[in-house]
Amino acid sequence: MLQQTRVQTVIDYYNRWMLKWPTLHHLAQASLEEVNEMWAGLGYYRRARFLLEGARMIVAGGDGFPKIVSSLLKVPGIGDYTAGAIASIAFKEVVPVVDGNVIRVLARLKAISANPKDKVTVKKFWKLAAQLVDPHRPGDFNQSLMELGATLCTPLNPSCSSCPVSGECRALAISKLDKLVLITDYPAKSIKLKQRHEFSAVCVVEISGRQDLIEGDQSNSVFLLVKRPDEGLLAGLWEFPSVMLGKEAALTRRRKEMNCFLKKSFRLDPQRTCSILLREDVGEFTHIFSHIRLKVYVELLIVHLKDDMSDLFSMRDGENTTWKCVDREALSSLGLTSGVRKVYTMVQKV
DNA sequence: CATACGTGGAG
DNA sequence: TCTCCAAGTAT
CATH class of the missing domain: 3.90.79.10 (Nucleoside Triphosphate Pyrophosphohydrolase)
Structure with a gap:
């Protein structure tokens, strides 16, 4: 539910969903019709269908819930980000996550000005995140990095004075030297496609x-x-x-x-x-x-x-x-x- | 691979 | 009203 969707928007949907289908097995029994109904208004409705298909696949497989990134990636609707998030947060696998928040934090921290949508650049972010992740508490680290982006290192008005890593932030250092450079110049804006x-x-x-x-x-x-x-x-x-x-x-x-x-x-x-x-x-x-x-x-x-x-x-x-x-x-x-x-x-x- | 795929809050 | 973009994925 959280894919491309704000936490605040998700909360009510999540609560209703978990009340209706408390476990994977409950969900696997549901119909697409019911799932669509519960999801209605959230957007990106394929996520709902994949969630249902994923639940059914896991239940049918009989091997329990996948616990490592490579297995998680086989589940419909679970991509690089979600696999990393589940594996690190739920199962302590030492893997990174890269979402919009992480991209913003890392682009600023390392003053990466390349287009963040570019495939090569995305790989760079994953590599960076992998180097940074705390092997002892990967889940907490990943959530911290995302939370830093969500609360302090925000898109428009970052709170650099409160930032715990402002001392190491290249973008901040550059913006202090060159008044023409703004923190918010990082990450670079990608060209948005026309509606x-x-x-x-x-x-x-x-x-x-x-x-x-x-x-x-x-x-x-x-x-x-x-x-x-x-x-x-x-x-x-x-x-x-x-x-x-x-x-x-x-x-x-x-x-x-x-x-x-x-x-x-x-x-x-x-x-x-x-x-x-x-x-x-x-x-x-x-x-x-x-x-x-x-x-x-x-x-x-x-x-x-x-x-x-x-x-x-x-x-x-x-x-x-x-x-x-x-x-x-x-x-x-x-x-x-x-x-x-x-x-x-x-x-x-x- | 570039694009399809929703919605809503904030400024 | 307009822009930006949020715990992205599949094809």
């Missing part, structure tokens, strides 16, 4: 209760959710029906695309299977992914089913589309991605 712009239309489809199907309560309605493909962005997660637009599109065009999608995937057709009680343009927002800038147009559609479409209320596979309907309560308690939560919040204000 591509994407556009999508989302339709929150609310299927209102019918007097003849649902007794009494007219407010009893359900929402249509679609399962995203198992590969790629937000793989296997639930969202409101959406279509990618390719470029900016006016309301008319967006509705046309959406109508087509709803008809094809759900046989939701105003002329035949339902009548429209409300259709409203709710607004738009931009959702930022690490590599995509997604503009989302949101619309609310409340329909009233004509025929006996009660089978609609259980999950089923449509044409290349897995979908289900959930009621308001289920929707609130369901694990949703950040973007889907935004959409739902917007619609609730209507």
Whole structure:
């Protein structure tokens, strides 16, 4: 969970996760669906899938939990950093770790100005860290190095005056001699790749209760959710029906695309299977992914089913589309991605 | 190998 | 609003 994610963000997820799956064996029994739900909102969802696959692999292997770096590296989702962290912290293997914090600390300590993403430079950091690690307390040392980066040797305003190794810091020494050099010049900034712009239309489809199907309560309605493909962005997660637009599109065009999608995937057709009680343009927002800038147009559609479409209320596979309907309560308690939560919040204000 | 892969807090 | 980046990994 901590990979590329702040501790503060992780804590609640970690606690809920450990409550639900206290051991590897519990996790190995879980379904990907459950795992995705628990992870929803944390991001980098492949981590969740790998965690599940890793648990299953270890349990199936029957050799217990891997305890050395070489074995840990075979587990899905465990790379150089995580293998080193587990081996040193949990099992006292004398190995280093290199994460973003360590790179920053070492780049400053040794005044390394090369691009820290560069493969050769990364190797240099690992070698340096390996030379430094305390053979008697590798886990504590590694955590100390990371903690130094997280608390004092921070990206923007490092607290050099409180730093226990400021006397040995090359970057600090250089910055004192040359006023043009700043501590924060280390490590070098790597060129960030450009975000591509994407556009999508989302339709929150609310299927209102019918007097003849649902007794009494007219407010009893359900929402249509679609399962995203198992590969790629937000793989296997639930969202409101959406279509990618390719470029900016006016309301008319967006509705046309959406109508087509709803008809094809759900046989939701105003002329035949339902009548429209409300259709409203709710607004738009931009959702930022690490590599995509997604503009989302949101619309609310409340329909009233004509025929006996009660089978609609259980999950089923449509044409290349897995979908289900959930009621308001289920929707609130369901694990949703950040973007889907935004959409739902917007619609609730209507 | 360069890139895909989320989200949110801080300044 | 924009930039930066966090206990990185897989392909």
